[in-house]
Amino acid sequence: MASATPPFEQSTDLLSLDDAARRKRAWDAAAEVPDPEVPVLTIADLGVLRDVRVTGDTAVEVDITPTYTGCPAMAVFTFDIEAALRNAGFRTVTINTVLSPAWTTDWLSDEAREKLRAYGIAPPAGKASRRALFGDDEVACPRCGSFDTEKVSEFGSTACKALWRCRSCAEPFDYFKCH
Template sequence: MSTVPSAAFVDAVMTVLATVPDPEIPVVSVVDLGIVRGVRAEPAAVLITPTYTGCPATLAIEASVRIALDQAGFAAVPVETVLSPPWSTDWITDQGRQRLLDYGIAPPPKGADSRSLRGEDFVACPRCASTDTVEVSRFGSTPCKALWRCRSCHEPFDRFKCH
């Protein structure tokens, strides 16, 4: 018997995990955020990477993934946290970026350069699309977001930090 998960098995597991919401941003799944890195073949496991090493939601994410796997009949599949390479905002899917935007959170650009990392790039307001915005604080409603304000519509908004 082969120890390599079949494509159908991997697809079934990933379909289950795509229903697991991020505990801090429930409109996106842990798959859309790129937290689920995939299913490893040998030894078989679901691999997850938190958005950063000290993420306070890591245990909640792991528990939610475990519950979803158990309820779907995948109780024998372990969940393993992998910290290297570290998570990157480039792992957020296009669907995840759109869901963040629709929810009012400015998503990070793909392939962010050093200006994005320092919060110096042009950020479009998720409400009115103006780029006349300013970072108010590097610390937003959760550790992975910064607080920004639009000078056009005067609304505050979160921006997912690039890393």
């Protein structure tokens, strides 16, 4: 993430902002951090970014929630958030992992669901609280829109996705599992 203004100058610039403007700058910088597993989504799109608090003139504290326990992307999120915030002029960055309430696919924004579909990944069908007890949800193919699809494997390219196939267009696709 490149910056037109050197970080030291941005730190000095932070001092001229009130807390609300500093919080907005911090939120905006953190919110743009991409998901390393699905790079068309940001941590804000995912709902992983929970809170940003200004704790000093150039200090900020960020709360994030993993998409699931042991999510390997958390280390990357932490590194990238810290880099983005330092690039935005914050000298002291604290990142907290918040486990409760647990993340759910219900937190995906509508924009995130559309980004997934455009990227070729079927977004979660329905709500996590309404998971199918007897069988899979009806999943639309992100390429042709057909619901004539079948699950090939419970696990896809990452742990949060399953591998599906469309019977209409014969294309395989990832499905972002509802949880």
